[in-house]
């Protein structure tokens with residue numbers, strides 16, 4: 600998974616196509632991500648105690664990471680990324696500007 604928590608991504612498919620948002624969670628085992636405010640689903644919350652009312656909450660549902668592109672933090676464009684080694688550290692770089700993505 601190239602996308603990491605905290606990345607800004609652009610949604611490339613589905614009803615939120617063209618929007619940008621921040622990744623709040625990555626699920627590597629399913630290759631899915633959760634992006635703040637994207638792929639909103641209504642979820643019914645059951646009452647916790649008897650006599651309380653249930654309600655619906657809007658949650659950001661996970662979707663496939665392949666439907667999102669990383670926005671480079673150096674040039675601000677959607678980009679494909681590569682990696683390079685800087686000493687012991689592997690850093691993610693932008694294929695457009697060569698900066699740290």
Ligand SMILES: [Zn+2]
Pocket residue numbers: 671672673674675676678693694695696697698700
């Ligand atoms: Zn860039």
